[in-house]
Amino acid sequence: MIRYDLLCGDGHGFDAWFRSASDFDSQEARGLLSCPACGSVDVRKALMAPALASARSRGGDEPVTPEAESPPVSLVSGRDEKLRGLLRELKAHVRQTSEDVGERFPEVARQMHAEEIEHRPIRGRATAQEAKALLEEGVPVYPLPAFPEDEN
Numbered sequence: 001m002i003r004y005d006l007l008c009g010d011g012h013g014f015d016a017w018f019r020s021a022s023d024f025d026s027q028e029a030r031g032l033l034s035c036p037a038c039g040s041v042d043v044r045k046a047l048m049a050p051a052l053a054s055a056r057s058r059g060g061d062e063p064v065t066p067e068a069e070s071p072p073v074s075l076v077s078g079r080d081e082k083l084r085g086l087l088r089e090l091k092a093h094v095r096q097t098s099e100d101v102g103e104r105f106p107e108v109a110r111q112m113h114a115e116e117i118e119h120r121p122i123r124g125r126a127t128a129q130e131a132k133a134l135l136e137e138g139v140p141v142y143p144l145p146a147f148p149e150d151e152n
């Protein structure tokens with residue numbers, strides 16, 4: 001792309017981009033160029049066009065490059081890895097020693113809390129809302145961390 005500073009017969013200066021020097025020539029020859037100020041098709045290149053074009057470009061010759069996209073990443077430190085290992089152990093322990101009551105967890109937990117049924121370790125599913133409600137009722141529930149492998 002080439003930018004030319006142009007001048008109409010009435011002296012209006014403006015600039016326009018062209019694919020090439022010959023593109024300008026052919027547009028000019030076909031009368032496709034017109035002054036944006038007065039509409040005159042008597043348009044010619046301003047004398048110092050090429051020099052002006054580069055001298056006028058603001059900010060020098062710095063190429064305009066969009067900043068490289070940086071997706072969010074997380075670096076797991078060794079300490080976090082250790083903690084995760086502990087959480088996995090805890091979870092495995094809970095799995096081995098508790099009964100899975102599944103969706104009935106809030107109900108069973110309440111019954112045990114009310115001593116309607118015998119206490120035993122249980123695990124299951126509760127929505128965040130249910131877990132909050134249980135805690136507010138004084139039922140000690142603990143969220144277990146979810147690991148990617150749980151999806152299997």
Ligand SMILES: [Zn+2]
Pocket residue numbers: 008009010011012035036037038039040
């Ligand atoms: Zn004009």
